[in-house]
Structure formats: C-alpha cells, structure tokens
Amino acid sequence: MQTLFDDMEDAPAPIQGELRSVLVPYPVDKAYSYAMPDGMELAPGDYVTVPLASREIPAVVWDDPVDENVSPKKLKSIITGHDLPPLPPEHRKFIDWVAHYTMAAKGSVLKMTLSVPGALEPPKPATGYILSPFVMEEVAVEENSKLLTKLSPVQQRVVAVLSDGQARRAAEIAEEADCSSGVVKTMLGKQLVQKTDIFSSAPCRNPNTEHGGVELSQAQYDAAKTLVSHVEQGGFCASLLDGVTGAGKTEVYFEAVAKALEQGKQVLLLLPEIALSNAFLDRFKKRFGCAPGLWHSGLSAGARKRTWRGVATGETRVIVGARSALFLPYKELGLIVVDEEHDPAYKQEDNVIYNARDMAIVRAHIGQFPITLISATPSLETISNCWAGRYEHINLPHRHGGATMPEMELIDMRIDKPEDKQHFLSPVLVEQMERALGRHEQALLFLNRRGYAPLTLCRTCGHRFECPRCTAWLVEHKKSQRLHCHHCGFYMRVPKECPGCNDSDSLAACGPGVERIHEEVKEHFPDARIIVMASDTLTGHDELREKLQAIRDHEYDIIIGTQVIAKGHHFPDLTCVGVVDADLGLKGGDLRAAERTFQLLHQVAGRAGREDKQGHVFLQTYLPDNKVMQALTGHERDMFYEIESDEREESFMPPYSRLAGIIVAGKDEQMVMEISRELGKCAPQGPDIHTLGPAEAPFYRLRGTYRRRLLIQADKKIDLQKAIDSWLANVKTPSTIRIYVDIDPQSFL
DNA sequence: AGCACGCCGACT
C-alpha cells in the first residue's frame, strides 16, 4: 500500500488539454508542442508565455502541425496567453522565409521579433502628480489667491508648473520648477498635490498627413505621383527613387507615406543606423506634425517597450528605424521605404546574417504592398533589377531649390605632394581650405580611419605592432597613449622601447588617422575652431546629434571626420570638402571595393555646397586614372555602372551569380584547418556551382578564434540553400567548431 | 542563447 502510494505521488500529473505548436525565440528550427490548458483559446500568431528548460519565456503559437509524438514526459503546459493582437500571418510567413533563406533556425529569426524583455506584459504605470482639486480651482479663479500667496516660493513654482493640469513625474516637476523632488513630497503631505498613474502612450499615434506639405518641383511632383499611385493600387511593387543628394527625395517619398497612412496602413522607414539625425526628425515633424516611432540600438528599455507594443497594437503608425525595425510585429504594415538602400549597414553580420534591404523586398512581397528603395548611388544589384524591369526606376535628376552639385577635382598626389612623409595634405588642398575659411565658410576633411596612425613600426628592427588575438595592426591613439585593436578591443600602452630590439625612441607612426590629420590641420590653421568626429570620440546617439547641430550652427570652422560624418547631414556653410585618401577603399581587391568607394565618396561630396553656395570637393589620389575617380569627377555615373556590371558578368560574380560564404571558426587552429579542408574535399563542384577555398577568412584570427572560409559561387537557377544543406550534412563537425553560413556575403577579400 | 550535467585539478 505504502509503495503504491509513493508511486502515485512521484508520477507527474498527466498534462491535459489540446496541443498547440509553439515557436520559441531560441536557436531551434521547429516549433515545439505544448498543452493548452482547458478554458484557454489560442490560435496561430497568439503570444504566449511557456516554460522552457527551467525558465518562463515569451513565444508565439505557430502554424506548423502539432507533433503528436512528443513524449508525455517532456510535454508542458502553456502558462498564459497575452492580450495583444496576434502576430499576423504575413509576419509568420516572413519569419519562416527568412529562416530558410539565411539558413538560420526559425527560433533565431523569431528572436529578432521578440527582442524586447517584458513587452508582452501590459506596461506598469509610473507615479505622477497633479494639483489637488481645490488648488486647481484657486489657480483657475484668481490670479492672486490668498491660498497661493501663502505658499513658499518653490511651492508656488510647483503650482505654476502643474497648473496646466498635466500629470508629471516628481523628477520632471523638480526639473521644471528648479527645486528638489522633496518639495513635491512635502506638498503631497499637505495634500496640495495628489498621486496619479501615468501611462506613457505609444509614439506616433496620430500623424497628420495634411500638416505641412511643402511645395514640390515638377520633377518631384511627377515622382511623388508615381509612388502615390503604387500605394493606391495596392499589391507588391518595387521601385527605385534615384536622385542626387539634395534633389528632394525625402519630400517625394513622404507623399507616399502620407497616402499609405490615409489608407489606414502602418509605414516603415528604414535608414542606416547612423543617419537617424535631428535634421531628418525635424523634417518628419514638419510634414506630419508629430515625431515618428523610433527604433535603433540607442533606445532606452522603456521606449523600446512602448514602441514595440505600439507597433503590435497598431497605435503607432510610422516607424523610422535601423535594420532591426524590419522585424517589429506590425499589425497592418502597408509600405516600406528603404533610404540609402546601398548602405552596407543594412547587412547584419552576426546571429542571423541577413541584408535588411533584401529582406524588406521579401516582406513587401509577402504582404502584397509597395516598397521604395532610395539612393543617389544605388547598389549594382538594384540598378540591374531596374535594367531587368523587376523594379521601376524613378529618376529625380536635378537639385532642388537652385542648388548645384559640387565640383569634383582630383589632386594628383604624385605631383602636388605634401611637404614630407610626415604630412598628408597637399598644398593645393590647404590653400582651398584657407580660401573657404576666408569666406567664412566651413571645410571638411574626410578620412575613414580612426586614431593617430594605422601602423607603428620600429625603425631599427622593423618590428610591427600587431594584435595578439587578431590579424590586424594595432592603431595608435594619441589621446589615450595606447595602441588599440579596432577588431577586438585589445589595447596596450605605447612602450618606450621596441619589444623586438629594445631600442628606445625608434618607433615610427606610419600613415594617417583622423587624429594625425588634426595635428597637421592645427599647424596650418592655429586659430581655426576644429572638431574631430569619429565613432570612438562620440559617446552615443545624443552626443552625435548635438555635435552635428553645433557644426550646422557654424560653431566649428574645420571638421575632420570618418564615416560618421558622411551620411545625410546638411551643413549649409560647408563649401570645401577634402578627401584625404580617396584610394583607401580600393585597396584589398574586394568584390565591391570600387562600388563602395564610389558610393562613399559621392556621399561625402554631397555634404558640400547646397542652397546658394557652390561646393568644391577635392580628392587626393595616387590613382587619377582609376574608373572610380573618373566616374566621380566626370559625373559619369551610368558609365561606371556599365563598366562595373560588365566586369561582374565576366567574373561570374553577383548580380550575375549567387554567392555564399561558409566560415569555419574555432579556437583550435589545427581543428579549423582539418574541418575546412575536409569540407573543401566534398564541396559542391559542377558546371553551375563551384566552391573556392578553403582560405583564411578576413581577419583570420579574430578575438582568439581562427576562421577559414569557403566561397560558393552558383548559377542563379541553383537551389543554393539545398546544395549547402546536403553538403554540410556530409561532414561531421565537433561542437568546438562552429560553422556559419553567410548567404549573399557583402565583403570579402 | 541559457542552463544543467559531467569529468579532471587545487584546496579545507
């Protein structure tokens, strides 16, 4: 009897209820089965909380058929459902599609949608304060009420702040009334104020499509009309809005945004992360009367949660965001705009490896709504899609408002040499900067290299400082007196003596970074106000915005900057742009080196001379005959695309073929070697598909792991994912080795 | 991704 009783106690209570397929946001490729407790009703798309291992996690009921064979021992019950509109079927289909395409686990892709901790719980109200009713009456009735004059000056200020009836947090009141929050507490004790709940609302609930239209030029009007008609017609349609910086592309696509909003659709505006500038937000506010919902890495936890829920409930109508915004749970998405479509920042290189621009096209196709790509320098992929008639090509040729494109000039560094090997600015460029400053205009020097010098070597023994964990030189940073690795965060003090030969004072800085250019500029312009803009001198989004505003307000005369300065900012007084090393991006023989350099330099050039001032751009180069330099100075853009396209076709490269990178990574160099060689031996080879490598991957040693890569080149008619799948299944890999698949890799050497 | 389970070195 006793033993029988024990057995009954030990047996787990049988899980009851209908089964549901549930996808969890973890790297698993199939939906799990969970029991749905009696009385609960759940359909695909519903958000749930489920137990997984020893934790409770958010998840989504999926469309896959339930696996009835799951052992009853494993089976667990769904803990709760959530009161949110279900994740729409288009979004679920999208997640499945992206997982298949990128060869990532479905759960990993879902994780990009369920990325906000606590988003499924209704938001908790914050404590706010309002004036008590009798105080409010006093404020309304009389200017100099007896009650109010009896209060202390700080308390009177608090009353003034709260007199509009709007509830505020204690900290906000303290800030606005210039007192401590203790005052609020005292007033609460005297019942002058009372507590109330503050529910922060979702952003961008009521954009007003008629708030502030600007007058469009004829060309803008025609382009806008086309985009608007796509929205009106509905259905999938991809287009490229192609026009130079300052042509007024933003105003054009705002019209399409307005139309989609009028039709009751949500709109997603994708930007490269860096371009979320104040200037852009101001333009949005001017057009729609409110700020858009923002989505980027710098958001606070609270803002993230509000925005995520706003998107899911449909309260938030417009999202302006970086690539991860594509995976927000839109209730009724009806238009996507991808600004700066060519930008490499759209490619995510970790976790799920995807290109947000390409995935956005897929999202629009699944949702059957229009999508517009925007660029002054489209990617060759997009241009060729236009040539093939898959995308509509909308040209916006002229600069808006009478501004002219800057004049581009090459400075042949073989002739107009800097004064010595320690200097990097040609006298020609320095003179042009002097002239600009003399006219009370600004000058910008662009160099896409942080720090002081990219290489430090010993003049005595030739020792080079390399990162002990990566295949990369250590970059000297003067400010911190250190040598930094830009790939893994390793750094060391600059030593007095060479570690190779112990010689002192033998170390020499080779080549320039922005810090070194700063030094040189100070020699030439001791009285100028100079600012250096690089990702490591800025602490975050807000500082970047403030500095950009300061530049716009002409608080600086000379700007020295990397990438961060290149994009989407408009500086009205900037008329002289110098590119310190125009050849920089061309070195290394990357597939897209020429295209990238062209795009980047074109973009930098676009910073100069808008409105009424003529801009001048000077490209310092040792390769004045290179096709990129010729295309830039002759404004022969279409010629450049044709040459580039021919070269890609000849070498069987994208967009004429498809590529996939297979990265074999691990800490055991020998094992990485062995596995990659083995993969190479049984790699797909044939008339329509072949494999290159294995070879050392870019940054062979990265953070102490070794990486080798194979590159598959396949005809577009080949099912690439399937070929890779069956190939990788043939080679057994130990768990110490990780294999990453990068479909459509962007860059490689 | 976490987290538990499991097999070999330096401590009470």
Next chain:
DNA sequence: GTCGGCGTGCTC
C-alpha cells in the same frame, strides 16, 4: 576527500 573549471548537449 570536496569545490569548481568550462566542454557538451538539450530545451516541448
């Protein structure tokens, strides 16, 4: 003799 290192593998 135990505490704990992180390698390996699973999560309905």
